[in-house]
Amino acid sequence: MADMADRLNLPLLDACGVMPGEAVLDLASGAGEPALSAAKRVGPGGSVHGVDLVEAMLAGAVRRASAFDGPPPRFTVGDMTALPFADGQFDGVTCRFGIMFVPDTRACLAETVRVLRPHGKAAFMVWGPLADNTLFRELDQAVTEILGPDPADALAPLFRFDQPGTLARLMEESGLRDVSEQSLRPTARVPLEKPFWRASLDMAFAPRISAAPADSRERLDAAITARFAALAVEGICALHLHAMIVSGERG
Template sequence: MTETKEEGTNWAERGAFWARTAPQGLSDQDHGNQAIIAAAGIEEGDHVLDIASGAGEPAISTAIAVGETGSVTAYDANPEMLAGTRQRAENLGLKNLRFEIGQMESLPFDDNTFDAVTCRFGIMFPDDAVAAVGEAVRVLKPGGRVAYMVHGVAEENTLYTVLRDTVWAYFNEQPSSTHNRRFRFSKLGELTELLTAAGLEDIEERKVQENQKRPSEGRMWQRLLDRSYGKRLAGMSDEQLENLHAAIKTAFEPYLRGDHYELLSTDMLGSGRKP
């Protein structure tokens, strides 16, 4: 058995797959985005920093929420990942998005610049997450809120877990530390500890859980498969691909309910206020 060849944290390489699989305009995952926007106390006219924006969650939904008098700065370490956000903003005619490239551990903004800071599925990646949150707090105005969303525990994320286990079994591979990193801060209390250590107050943490319905027609796993394993898929023959899809379809059969699959999706949402 070999160590997994999962693309992992090579975001520059994965960017093309993310941009290609991003929604064309409005989010198709808006439930979580609206929860982030509410937790960060975002209102019309606010100037918001979204860290690790990737293909635009929650940056696009936030740009709509703050309206023309507000703005969203979409920030990411990889321009390739931001390509999807740029395209979506253009498709929607949004003029209040700005783009900046850099690491979240050292933000190129003055102290006390933004009304709110958001970050979805990004704070698991820096080695020193407390320092990264500290940077977000530095650029936030006093009284403003930050909101971080991370994945909930693997067992409560059916789509990810079933796909991961099936792909690993297909390639006869083992989990790597990259996969463990994805579930950093997944347990209730871990985000609170992080935000407390970074000096925030009025901290709230909760589970955002949904029973997602996905159509049984077609391959509802295709986007996650492309985003997670796109490079490897590109090297497979049509026959190998067909076999992999057949294995995935079989693995999801227990979740079929008539004309749709029912899949549990769980994220953790933590927020706090700058004193």
């Protein structure tokens, strides 16, 4: 999935206007992207700092950064609604598929504006509608088929900002200006024989799977494999994605 990751990371950095020599903050860095891609772009004259609330996630980012060719990003455990940085410290703030999980979006955006320098830019990537995202759509349908409807609607947070204008309005209210949206609709073509869906299944549906009967995982894996096999052509499955980038500038 590395090629697909680049097709998401690089447009996000473009929307943020990341340039050589700049200081960039990456929110909800997770396993290290797009912080690692940003570090390549800013080069030795710049700096990248990633934060994530989950220390175990950042352990993977730190491990990847140790093999980085050039000055690596720094990673810190931190809360997006109470960032451990000084006012006006960064030229750009990025966030890939993270802001939808923050209960207090306004507090997160206020902190984003606070740590940005004047004319600094922020760019957030969120998912478009579930129906437009093959991977999550098929996983959701398979889980429902085997485990039944989810009363907690575990996928709801992922698609919290799936409608145009939803996040943009909050960003404008936070004080960001010239807010714009763009849609990305890349397609990943992956070999059916690879368990490309497993990480997303474990991430998005972990609570449901852990509470399910012991034999359900084997049935669930079989149902998922069958669904993607039905979509495959000559052993290759096309995964259509719909993501949106919402960006704005600090006045």
